[in-house]
Amino acid sequence: MKFDLNKLVWPALRQVSSGDVAGLGKASFSKRTASLKSRLSDADRVVPSVCPYCGVGCGQEVYVKDEKIMDIEGDYASPISRGCLCPKGSATMQLVTGTHRHQKVLYRRPYGTKWEEIPLQDAMDMVAVRVKKARDATWEDQTGKGHPLRRTLGIAHLGGATLDNEENYLIKKLFTSLGMVQIENQARI
Structure with missing residues (x-):
């Protein structure tokens, strides 16, 4: 039958x-x-990338549809990670597309109780003025014996783990040129 x-x-x-x-x-x-069918089968293209969270360099595949990111997965062709991502790498999609992220500059005035939106250029100018003021106020040109120092201990930098190696390299060069010596990154702590 x-x-x-x-x-x-x-x-x-x-x-x-x-x-x-x-x-x-x-x-x-x-x-x-x-x-x-796979939720990724509708993607227009897959773009190879590298996880931005630390210096390991795990491979990622970014799935794009209609010029918008629809998902980020581990790249099985990567000899470093072989398709695996740590919890932070697995959450890269939220870093890129999270609705909880602020898209505008928020500023709270001294003794203020509320945040207000300000233009990006105003915020950049405020940071530049404050960095220059702190650098000038704490600048050490030489020791008491006349040995050159050319540094400031009044400013420090702690980078975030979302910065990639290139961004950290440029930050290190920028802040070293300003005389800063206390430069560290969260990914190493």
Whole structure:
């Protein structure tokens, strides 16, 4: 007796009639499971990338649809991570597209109780003025014996783990040129 596998509703009958007793083949599929597809199959393209969180350099694949990121996964072709990502790397999608992230500069005035939005250029100017003022106020040109120092201990920098190696390199060069010696990164702590 021959059965049409598509007409059999009960999976056990499909398994027995097709010889797939273990249910590892098409006999175990329902109409719904046969129609399922990967959530990433609709991507227009996959862009190779590197995780931005630390210096390990785990490979990532960025899935793009309609010029928007739809997902970020580990890259199995990466000899470093072989498709694996740590919890921070797995959350890269939230770093890029998180709705909880502020997209504007917020400023709270001294003794203020509320945050207010200010233009980015105003914020950059405020930071530049304050860095210059702190640097000038704490500048040490030489020791008491006349040995050159050319440094400031009044400013320090602690970088975040979301910075990549190139950004950390540039930050180190910038802050060293300002005379800062206390420069560290959270990824190493």
